[in-house]
Amino acid sequence: MAKQLFLGDEAIAQAALDAGLSGVYAYPGTPSTEITEYIQHSKQAANGNVHREWASNEKTALEAAIGMSYAGKRAMACMKHVGLNVAADPFMNVAITGANGGLVILVADDPSMHSSQDEQDSRFFAKFAFIPVFEPSNQQEAYDMTYEAFDYSEKYRIPVMIRITTRLAHSRAGVEQRPARPQNEINLHPNKKQFILLPALARKYYNELLDKQIPMEAESENSKYNKFIEGKDKSLGIITSGIAYNYLMENYVETTCPYPVLKINQYPLPVKMITKLVDECDSVLVLEEGYPLIEEQLRGLLNRGGNIKGRLDGTISRVGELNPNMVGSALGIKQEEGSPIPEIVAPRPPALCVACPHIDSYIALNEAMVEHGEGKVFADIGCYTLGALPPYNAIYSTVDMGASITMAKGAADAGLRPTVGVIGDSTFTHSGITSLLDCVWDKTPVTIMILDNSTTGMTGGQDSHAFGKIETICLGLGVEKEHIRIIKPLKNRHAENVQVIKEELAYEGVSVIIPTRECIQTLNKRVREKSK
């Protein structure tokens, strides 16, 4: 078959389909979103009736994937790194129940925080849970490793994490496909108690999980994805993980790397291979796209040998993604550079789109808040986070999805008045509903603005589970009907909107204001598609 040009994300999606996937479960999050979108647009997925609707959040996504695996079919849950925090509970515990049908948990990390709040490295989570990791270094490996991950998962009855980072997720290259395999039939686990984590059973399964580490480590030693490349110059040995290998090789395009190299793409770590490298080299440079996971273990707290180099001793920057120049400099190879960026070049930060409904919401909110002073508006994650920037300077927090409402609550509990939570519709159904229930239960004086633009704007306009339901959800949670106020964020409604916000700020109880107007981008897209 001819090579297809695939993003790393697309290679993973296609591989999962070819491996007989029966369901993908995900909540959007850069840089993982395109995996599910690819499957949603795939004819192969439609023909196979593969489950491909978005989930409310990463926890519900992973739990549904576990359920599909329970039934014996192959399932994949996809998320960005911070999504794994939300899904941490099922993640830690499914390691102990194990999988039945092949279960792959795809996590896309974002070192350098191109579009994230942090740059956490999901390999630490996998190690914590004793879950094996496949960490491809290129698009072809992304395809091949995903294809094989389902077999591995079924062989060891364990979920497999595939860990990628932004550069692989969002870079295209030619990929060769393998023949498609049929989906599994429904087939329950022979042990009908395998998914019951009562303490007595959980202790047994936990020991089994620990026992699995031994053969899994042997798999890593023999894996074709972990390679020991001999080198004559033993003054240095190099360990790379994931795409760090490419940046190393970029520095040896015209020459060959003189040092022995251990290319690691599969975990648990191949301890024998590492021992060989460390034993035969005077010092070791560890190149990892992410936190220093391998380096930290090799070095230990004291680095008594003093010969392990990497992010911890400053050979490589402690933070951020790698690039060929950083790696070249670490190796003492002189790096070229073009001319500097002229001073006149100004930054061009992303901004809310012209005519975005959030603009009118913020202008109205700012006016209503003038008399109350600064520091009282807690926001969340989405396009509206850009309200933190000029000209709005409207919000004072954005921590994690759903935190706006609960932080406004905590600050109100502390005595701050008034406090406002600003949250998007999709973020509200992701993890704001329980926060609002806490406010209602406590009768906390907070004003919550749920910005309803009918979509998940930030990640490119995916359907929002909140669509058409926000008011009913709030009523169901027990918010008083007269304190649920729907407004239309438009310039010509400004005065009345300010008035509504002021009235609710004055109320000593839970108020919800729902500014409702569609995202301009999805509106335009709908109009364009209609005119076709």
Add this chain to the structure above:
Amino acid sequence: MKIDIILAGVGGQGILSIASIIGYAAVKKGLYLKQAEVHGMSQRGGDVQSNFRLADYPIASDLIPKGKADLIISVEPMEALRYLPWLSKDGMLITNDQPFININNYPDESVLKAELDKLPRKVVINADQVAKDLGSVRSANMVILGAASPFINMDFSALENAVSEVFARKGEEVVNVNLACLQAGREFAEKNK
């Protein structure tokens, strides 16, 4: 053979269509290709770039090292300058001269021009005007690709075929106007390089 290209512009200006056309032509020729894109916040008027690498041998890094890009192809003049550290000493810069101003501190036209004038190898073209004259304001990106085409080691006909294929589902009229823009850009570059 290798060509490393930085594609630059502002979200929504169509740099990814430029990439997909060169990519299409490259895959047809059986070349190796890597193309790192920026996704995520790009629709909102921020700067966007793509690292586009072609070679007749397998390519290691998705990112182009500094000082190694053969071409900067930009649909916006200030954005072209943002990537100068990546341009090699004898690299070529091809850019639209029409600014996209959505920030308060956008440089004056004259200083911007002075910076572009300093560069030894460049093609600076009013792609918006050329595209408008040919009847499709939205095809300025194809004018730019045409202007870059003499410096991409590939037959012009391969690029033309790629334009025809990539735009085919939008109809013959769209294909033709984009081909005309590509041609006009190329002619300008041949005369002004």
